[in-house]
Amino acid sequence: MNSIGIxxxxxVGNTRFVAEKIGDIIKTARLYPVENAKMQDLENxxxxxxxxxxxxxxxxxxxxENFVQILLNADLKGKKVALFGLGDQYTYPDTFCNGMGxxxxxxxxxxxxxxxxxxxxxxxxxxxxxxxGNYFVGLALDEDNEPDLTNHRLTQWIESLNxx
Ligand SMILES: Cc1cc2nc3c(=O)[nH]c(=O)nc-3n(C[C@H](O)[C@H](O)[C@H](O)COP(=O)(O)O)c2cc1C
Numbered sequence: 001m002n003s004i005g006i007x008x009x010x011x012v013g014n015t016r017f018v019a020e021k022i023g024d025i026i027k028t029a030r031l032y033p034v035e036n037a038k039m040q041d042l043e044n045x046x047x048x049x050x051x052x053x054x055x056x057x058x059x060x061x062x063x064x065e066n067f068v069q070i071l072l073n074a075d076l077k078g079k080k081v082a083l084f085g086l087g088d089q090y091t092y093p094d095t096f097c098n099g100m101g102x103x104x105x106x107x108x109x110x111x112x113x114x115x116x117x118x119x120x121x122x123x124x125x126x127x128x129x130x131x132x133g134n135y136f137v138g139l140a141l142d143e144d145n146e147p148d149l150t151n152h153r154l155t156q157w158i159e160s161l162n163x164x
Contacts, residue, residue: 002046002047002163003028003030003044003045003046003047004026004028004029004030004045004046004047004049004163004164005029005030005031005032005041005042005044005045005047005048005049006019006022006023006026006029006030006031006032006049006051007032007034007037007041007042007048007049007050007051007067008031008032008033008034008050008051008052009033009034009035009051009052009053009060009061009062009063009064009067010033010053010061010063011053011055011061011062011063014053014086014143014144015051015052015053015061015084015086016033017143018051018084018086018141018143018150018154019031019049019051021150021151021154022049022084022154022158025154025155025158026049026158026163026164027164028164029049029164030045033063034063034064034067035063035066035067037067037070038070039070039073039074042070042071042074042076043074043075045079046079046080047079047080047081047082047163048076048079048080048081048082048112049081049082049083049084050081050082050083050084050103050138051083051084051085051086051100052064052085052086052099052100052103053085053086053087053099054085054086054087054088054092054095054096054097054098054099054100055099057092057095057098058092058095058098058099058102058129059098059099059102060099060102060103061099064103068106071106071107071110072106072107072110074110076107076110076111076112077110077111077112078111078112078113079112079113080112080113080114080115080163081107081112081113081114081115082114082115082116082138082139082161082163083100083103083104083114083116083130083137083138083139084100084116084138084139084140084141084157085097085099085100085101085103085130085136085138085139085140085141086099086140086141086142086143087099087100087128087140087141087142088142088144088145089123089124089125089142089145090124090144090145091144093124093125093126093127094125094126094127095127095128095129096123096125096126096127096128096130096140097128097130097136097140098128098129098130100130100136100137100138100140101128101129101130101131101137102129104130104137104138105129114137114138115161115162115163116138116139116157116160116161117132117135117136117137117138118135118136118138118139118140118153118157119134119135119136120134120135120136120140121134122149123140123142128140139153139154139157141153141154
């Protein structure tokens with residue numbers, strides 16, 4: 001069976017809120033806050049949905065501090081990976097969702113199959129390390145300024161993943 005896990009880090013609850021929403025839609029998915037997640041959790045999961053917010057002008061959320069090493073050491077070959085990131089495009093237009101960009105850079109050469117890139121044209125920002133061409137490397141969400149768009153973006157994105 002294709003196991004699905006949602007791994008996330010969240011400081012004030014926005015990424016957790018989104019992770020739980022994804023879990024409501026993909027009923028078979030297990031939720032893993034990265035502060036407690038183990039390498040085995042990653043390696044036992046076929047489709048990894050991985051979410052971080054951005055803090056301190058472009059960093060991943062704090063709970064990734066230890067999890068970064070776990071991600072680097074884990075065997076992710078052949079796994080599907082879908083990234084999502086939360087940020088604030090108006091206050092931080094030069095580092096919008098850079099946390100997701102950093103996450104992508106960290107694991108992009110680990111042999112996983114990235115799914116769920118997302119068009120960037122409906123956002124208003126100047127720079128992001130999460131951009132490749134006209135697409136974000138995963139779903140970008142802005143709960144600070146556009147919470148009303150989250151549901152629609154999320155359902156479209158999950159449909160595009162084609163994993164359940
Ligand atoms: C001090 C601070 C720094 C932030 N830095 C960035 C940033 O560089 N880029 C960005 O897109 N968002 C930035 N944000 C916005 C957060 O990523 C956003 O509020 C997010 O929804 C928080 O999610 P969380 O509660 O899951 O951690 C920052 C917010 C704060 C308070």
